[in-house]
Amino acid sequence: MNGSINGSHDYARVYVWEQPVRWFHWINAVTVIVLGATGWLIANPPAFMSETEASFSYWFGDVRFIHFAAAYVFTANFAFRLYWSLVGNKYSKWRNFFPLRRAQIRQIGDVLKVDILQSTQKPVHTVGHNSMAYFTYAGTGLLTVFQIASGFALYAPMSESWFPALFTWVMPLFGSEFSLRIFHYAVMWAFTVFTIIHVYLVFYHDYVEGHGVLSSMVGGWKFLEKKTIAAEEASGISPYPSKPTTPAPVAPTQVAKIN
């Protein structure tokens, strides 16, 4: 039986997520969790201490410090990812994130039908993310930009550094710091909901499709049939060619055959 599978399916190992992309992902994951946890604490500090004097502790100040420090890491990391979307491989290119071509929009429809509504069995196999996922990450990217801008706008009055001062224009748009703070806080919940769905869907795709998507963010490799890869190349969705070269199917950049 095993023999027949190997015989009938020519699998390939594709290097999808380059190391910088993986570093970005995990640094982002850690900072989002830290920012979310500290942000929630800042909004809802537990009053677990009483009968004491303020001189003996500074824990709330520390929580805020961690929040601000993590925010700088989060921002720098995101800025790096933006840079990488210009110079990285075709799966990390910025163009993937904008569903402007018909093939991408059609794939979004397919993904909704196959994975969410489950009204059809035919799976959508992609080498990078599917178009729906890329589009979702464009959304989280916007939320990230909003959190950075609103967060530093709120932080600017406490800082003499030039960087937070770049965002002081955000505050007048919302009328007062208080209004801006509510939105900054609400987006924390948006990230929470995203994380729940994101983690679930990664497990789902790994379980249903068996491309090793879960481990791909650690090692960078995915496992797909050669003809799936070829079909992907031909469709021109995820492996969007950076410059028009010879017609498809173009061989993926790094493919190693499984023994």
Added chain:
Amino acid sequence: MNSTREVTENIPTVYEQMIARGVSRRDFMKFCAWMGAYLGVESSGIAQIAKAIETKRRIPVVWLHFQECTCCSESFLRSSHPIVADILLDKISLDYTETLQAAAGFQAEEILQDIITKHKGEYLMLVEGSVPLAADGCYCVVGGKSAIDTVKEVAAGAKAIVAWGNCACSGCVQAANPNPTRATPINAIIKDKPIVNVQGCPPIAEVMAGVLVHLLTFDRLPQMDSLGRPKAFYSRRVHDTCYRRPNYDAGLFVETFDDENAKKGYCLYKVGCRGPSTYNSCGTIRWNNGVSYPIQSGHPCIGCSEAKFWDNGPFYQRLTNFPGFGIEATADKIGLAVGAAAVGGALAHAVLTNVRKRDTIGEQPGEDNQKLDPNPTAAEDPKKS
């Protein structure tokens, strides 16, 4: 009545008027030192203030009242230093002000016309209250003219505008949702004149005096922040100057108004204090001759010097209702509901996946668990995904 008009025409310096009223040189210098301290100028600047008040002609001032409770005027009258109100209100501001002028009716309106024609481009326009725009401005009509017409007419020839209080700066309570009269702040109506927003409900008396003295002394606008508020008084949050701040950093919070922590004077953050997002001088100048301010009296700041503070309620909650989701919908409640829905949806989806995709889980295109074809080439059907 006649004397008011004479004053308008034959303008003495502020100092001359003060001396005429029996203010001593010593008290005058004390006043200048106070103002210098409020404005944050160097000690050498005090001489500049004294000189300006001694030599400069008093600026003609029009103080207009619209949709308001007059708490700004009341606050100003209670300025901690008696001469402040005396000089500034009595000697500077009283060309035209509905609340305190002696004139009434046609005489009063005539004075207003006098000022705006004779001192075109020279007079200061002080505005207390917001301007209703709904129903052609009929919700606020003074002397037969709607507020919006008066504002435009007077602003046209004004040197600068000072918007007193939250009403004139951001609409205050009458602009709170749903704002039935379309109460509008001055800065949303007048775009071509410099406007100083002196925020607060009411602003602190010394702040009001300080702004006027600055305009008089330096003959230019004070340094202002992105919302047009003078930085000397609004550059720091109530939180930054709060004497309870160490409790905040230490994580010591009042949970309810009658708990032990409240008695100990812990931070009021969790009972809704707006200090961390409110820019004002309450923590330093304080109120009523520097006696106290809300937080010192055990009450959280309600953020009265910030736009939309009425809509950011309830006052005694740290996390308030999220806009657009109706009452009693905080970001936490919405977030928890959506989060729970996401978890529930994921669980349901996982069950559904195992039912619907039982046959195809882990399968690749071309694979078919039902009948594994012994012939490899058969599986190579061009069944493209």
